[in-house]
Structure formats: C-alpha cells, structure tokens
Amino acid sequence: MGLGLALVNRVAGASVLDRLGLRKPVERMAFEATRAGFRTLGAATRSFQAVRQLGQPVRLPAAGERGLFDLTPTDEQRMIRETVVEFAAEQLRPAAADADTRCAPPDGLLGRVAELGVGLVGIPEALGGAGDERSTVTNVLVAEAMAHGDMGLAVACLAPTAVSTALVLWGDERQQATYLPAFVGDDVPAAALAVAEPRPLFDPFALRTRARRVGAGYVLDGVKSLVPRAARAELFVVAAELDGAPALFLVESDTAGLAVEADPAMGLRAASMGRLVLNDVSLPPGALLGAGSAEVYADCVRLSRLGWCALAVGTAQAVLDYVIPYVNGREAFGEPISHRQGVAFRVADIAIELEGMRLATYRAASRAEQGLPCAREVALARRLCADRGMAIGSDGVQLLGGHGFVKEHPVERWYRDLRAVGVMEGVVLV
Numbered sequence: 001m002g003l004g005l006a007l008v009n010r011v012a013g014a015s016v017l018d019r020l021g022l023r024k025p026v027e028r029m030a031f032e033a034t035r036a037g038f039r040t041l042g043a044a045t046r047s048f049q050a051v052r053q054l055g056q057p058v059r060l061p062a063a064g065e066r067g068l069f070d071l072t073p074t075d076e077q078r079m080i081r082e083t084v085v086e087f088a089a090e091q092l093r094p095a096a097a098d099a100d101t102r103c104a105p106p107d108g109l110l111g112r113v114a115e116l117g118v119g120l121v122g123i124p125e126a127l128g129g130a131g132d133e134r135s136t137v138t139n140v141l142v143a144e145a146m147a148h149g150d151m152g153l154a155v156a157c158l159a160p161t162a163v164s165t166a167l168v169l170w171g172d173e174r175q176q177a178t179y180l181p182a183f184v185g186d187d188v189p190a191a192a193l194a195v196a197e198p199r200p201l202f203d204p205f206a207l208r209t210r211a212r213r214v215g216a217g218y219v220l221d222g223v224k225s226l227v228p229r230a231a232r233a234e235l236f237v238v239a240a241e242l243d244g245a246p247a248l249f250l251v252e253s254d255t256a257g258l259a260v261e262a263d264p265a266m267g268l269r270a271a272s273m274g275r276l277v278l279n280d281v282s283l284p285p286g287a288l289l290g291a292g293s294a295e296v297y298a299d300c301v302r303l304s305r306l307g308w309c310a311l312a313v314g315t316a317q318a319v320l321d322y323v324i325p326y327v328n329g330r331e332a333f334g335e336p337i338s339h340r341q342g343v344a345f346r347v348a349d350i351a352i353e354l355e356g357m358r359l360a361t362y363r364a365a366s367r368a369e370q371g372l373p374c375a376r377e378v379a380l381a382r383r384l385c386a387d388r389g390m391a392i393g394s395d396g397v398q399l400l401g402g403h404g405f406v407k408e409h410p411v412e413r414w415y416r417d418l419r420a421v422g423v424m425e426g427v428v429l430v
Helices: 002-012 016-020 023-036 075-102 109-116 136-149 151-170 173-183 294-329 341-369 375-399 401-405 411-422
Strands: 039-041 191-194 210-214 217-228 235-242 245-252 258-262 273-283
Touching (some): 075 136, 075 151, 075 411, 136 151, 136 294, 136 341, 151 173, 151 235, 151 294, 151 411, 191 217, 217 235, 217 245, 235 273, 245 273, 294 341, 294 375, 294 411, 341 375, 375 401, 375 411
Parallel strands (some): 191 235, 210 235
Antiparallel strands (some): 039 258, 210 217, 217 273, 235 245
C-alpha cells in the first residue's frame, strides 16, 4: 500500500496536470487513496495440505499445579526471555520509528522472528514444535519482552503464533495436520486472529459478522477490523456468529469473496493493520474450529486479552526505563528535575502501577497454564492493564514535557500504542 500511495502522490505533484486540466480529479484520487487505502484480494496463499494423517488431535497437557504461589520464571523461561529481550533491543527498537511511519514492519524481520523459534514453544513436539506442556506463562514473558522493543512490531511478530496456538488448543486432527506443519518450518506464513469489528463499543460476544450453514459448509458475511498484516496474511482465524453464538472459522486468504482494505489506526501502525471484508465467503465443513463450542470462544477471548496485558506490561516497562534517565539528566533551575517531588512521585507511581500490572498478568497466566479457572483473574488483569497502562503512557509524555510530544523521543509512540490495550480484541493469543 505504501508504494501505491507514493506513486499516487508523485503523479498528483506533476506539473503536466495543470496543462491538461487534470489537477482537481487527480488530487481527489490521491485524497481518497490516502483516506481509505487500496482494497485488494487476499494474498495468494500457499497450498495447505495435510502431509500426514493424525489419528487424533495433539494437545499440550496442562502444567502441574503448584503448591506455592510462586511466579518466579524457571531457568528455561529466563533463558527464553533473555534471548527475546536481546532480540527486541537489537532488532525491534531501532526499526520501530521507521516502521511506525511506513505502517509496515521492515523487510526480513518476520523471517528473523521465525529463526528465533518463539512460535515453536506452544506447538507439541509430536507436531514438530518444542512444547511439552501448556506454555501460557512463557508466551506472556515473550510478548512482554517483545513489547519492550516496540508494541506495534511485537504484534506483527506474534500474530502468526496466535493462529498456531489456536490450532494446537482447539484444532481437530485434520486441521492440525493441514496447517500446523507450515508453522514449524523455515517459511512461517503470515496469519492473524480476526475478532474485532469496526463499530463503537465493540463486544466480542455480540458479533455482527455472521456465518450461516449452507449444505454441509458455511458462508460468512461481515467486516473484521484491525487485523495485523492483513494484506500479506495467508490464513485467518475469523470470529463470526453461528446459530446465535460466536464461533471461530479457519479462512484461507485466497478464498473467493474475501477482500482486504487498509485500516491504519492511532497506534500499532507498525503492525500494518487492515480490514477483512467477507462477502459470501464459502467455507468447507472442516473450517469450523473447536466444533463451534461457546467455551472455546470464551477461552480464546480470555487468552487474547491476557496477551494484550503482557504487551501493556512490556511497553509500560519501556516507558519507565526511558523516563528515569531522562528526568535524572534533564536540569531546570540548576538541578535535575527528578529532585522535584512532583516529578519523583510520578515516576514512583509508574513503577508501583507497573508491578501491579505485571503480577496480575502473571497470576492469570499461571492459572491458565495449569488448566485452572482464570476468568476472574484475566478480567482483573485486563482492567488494570488497560487503565493503568494508558495512564503510564500519558505520564511518560507529561514527564518529558515538550519532548514528549515530538517524534524525536519514542514516548509519544508508546502512548499511542498503550491506548490500544483497552479496545483491542483478538490478534494475539497466549
């Protein structure tokens, strides 16, 4: 889309348009293209075919219950987190500003993420992955570490993992055999979990995207919004209402009736957000994920919200790590501004609220990993991270004063990204 807009703007600036009397029509075309983006068909997808037959779906067992309330990461989890922290610092943070401007991740980044192997943790060894039990806590640590580099790029990197996790948790043997092999290879497909819809006060349990039964299959109609890398994605997990209840469907991007539109937002611009327009999209009987179970869909929403909590924690930590040296180094009236109580107390409040967000998120993730009821814990973490994460982003901008309002410093981007935590649904899954 970026190249297309650049071409349209170049044409709109040509002097020959004045001589031909075409200035106004071309400028109007440039305005419409910039406002709405281009609509394209879904990306040409690879041929997803089962490479072997599975007698039954392969699930990761729940982690064993712990006698003590201890959220200390294991040695393996610490090693994974340290690796991702280093990756985020070296690969995501330096590329974040340009990716935000271009509304697209840098070329080759997603390939380097695949080489890192973070998506293999949630896929069973029997299916080519590296997992031997539920890995919710590990996935939360990975999302937090990536978001410390940049939330928008973290979303772009983690979007395919949401689809592979959904297939592991709820896919049947045919779905796993058909799609999961692509997620454990060197060429991991772009994929996305599409739940949100473009309307105010969106409720994921009151969907307007509809699925109806036609013969043995299904037909989908509706619009899904804020889908990461939608124009390049090869596979979607789409939420739609079926028989009066929400359900999840596997939709390949080259399916007839599916189109993609640009959908840039206030934040998360590096994730290259788009809309899915579903117009009489016909799906086979095997497209329904989790047998249409209401509990499966509720689990999907909860685990997605938990993923957004992890992203909020990582970005809020980035804010704190940035403002502390800033207020210590910035001088006013002959001393660092951190000597002023109004500044020092606000930095302390960020640290306090951040620890609360982290503990609530880890606790909910620990219960989900052990297979324990976690609806209450996820709801508490989501509310805390949405409210306090947004406040931390605002405080970060405020503590930098005028510098917080300009793109020279990253806090304005983190503030825009943190605003998304309270409104986003789907996209990530832990």
